[in-house]
Amino acid sequence: MRKYIIAGNWKMFTLRDEAAALAHSLVPLVAGIENADVLLCPPFTGLDRMEKVLEGTGIFLGAQNMYHEDEGAYTGEISPAMLKDLGVSHVIVGHSERRQYFNESGSFLNLKVKAAVEAGLIPILCVGETLEERESGATESVIAGQLEDGLEGVEIARGEDLVLAYEPIWAIGTGKTASPEQAQEVHAFIRAKLTQAFGADLAGTIRIQYGGSVKPDNAAELMGQPDIDGALVGGASLNAESFAAIVRSV
Ligand code: PEP
Numbered sequence: 001m002r003k004y005i006i007a008g009n010w011k012m013f014t015l016r017d018e019a020a021a022l023a024h025s026l027v028p029l030v031a032g033i034e035n036a037d038v039l040l041c042p043p044f045t046g047l048d049r050m051e052k053v054l055e056g057t058g059i060f061l062g063a064q065n066m067y068h069e070d071e072g073a074y075t076g077e078i079s080p081a082m083l084k085d086l087g088v089s090h091v092i093v094g095h096s097e098r099r100q101y102f103n104e105s106g107s108f109l110n111l112k113v114k115a116a117v118e119a120g121l122i123p124i125l126c127v128g129e130t131l132e133e134r135e136s137g138a139t140e141s142v143i144a145g146q147l148e149d150g151l152e153g154v155e156i157a158r159g160e161d162l163v164l165a166y167e168p169i170w171a172i173g174t175g176k177t178a179s180p181e182q183a184q185e186v187h188a189f190i191r192a193k194l195t196q197a198f199g200a201d202l203a204g205t206i207r208i209q210y211g212g213s214v215k216p217d218n219a220a221e222l223m224g225q226p227d228i229d230g231a232l233v234g235g236a237s238l239n240a241e242s243f244a245a246i247v248r249s250v
Helices: 016-030 044-054 080-085 096-101 106-119 131-135 139-151 180-198 216-223 240-248
Strands: 004-009 036-041 060-063 090-093 122-127 163-166 207-211 230-233
Touching (some): 004 090, 016 044, 090 106, 216 230, 216 240
Parallel strands (some): 004 230, 207 230
16 A cells, blocks of 8 residues: 655745745644655755654655755766755656756666665656657657666665656646546556566655646545655645645545
C-alpha cells in the first residue's frame, strides 16, 4: 500500500516572510492527515526560515532543484549537502520549466537523481510530454526516453527513496488538466517502465505523482486512480486553503 505524497511547488514565488506566513497558515489545516506525506518546496531563499516553521509538524521540506556535485567552483549552484543542512528531505529534478528554460538534458538530470539518492535526498523526477507530442501519438515514447535517461544506473534500496511525477506540459499552469483516465494510462505506463528498471517489488512501492492544474475540485478523482499516488501542485499550492483541500481530498 503506497502512502500518498502531495507536494507544493512554490516556484519563484514568495519572499521569506510570505513563505513563512503561508506555511504557518497551512500547518493547522493539514494537521492530523495520516494517509499522505505533505511536502512544501519554497524557493531556496525560503528554506532556512521554513525549516524552523515546519519543525515538529510532520510536513516535509523540499527543494526545487540542486546541482549534482558536493562542493566546488560552481558559481550560483546549491549542493545536496547544502540542502540536507537546511533540513531538506526531497528535491524536484527535471521540472519541465528547467528542461525548457534552462536546457537541462536527460543525462544532466540523471547526475542529479544519482547525487540526490547518494546523499539521502529523495528525488522527485518529473517527466511529461508537450501538446504537440501528445497529439502526434508520441506520449509513451517521450516518457520512456525521459525515464530511461533520468534513471540510467540509479540504484535504490527502497521504493520510498524515489518519487516520479507525471506532468503533461500542456497541463502545467494552463488550467487544462489531464482527465483521470488519460493520467492513469500514463501512470500505468510509467509503473511498467519502473518494473523493468527496478523489478516488480520496488516498482510497486515507488510513488508516482500527477501534476498539471491540480485543484481542490479535480484532486480526489485524479488521486482515486490506481497508479496516481499523489500530486505535485503549482499554482494552487500558493493558497493555504486550496492546497489543504487538495491534501484533504485523499
Ligand atoms: C507544477 O508547477 O509542477 C505544476 C503542476 O503547476 P500547476 O499546478 O500550476 O499546473
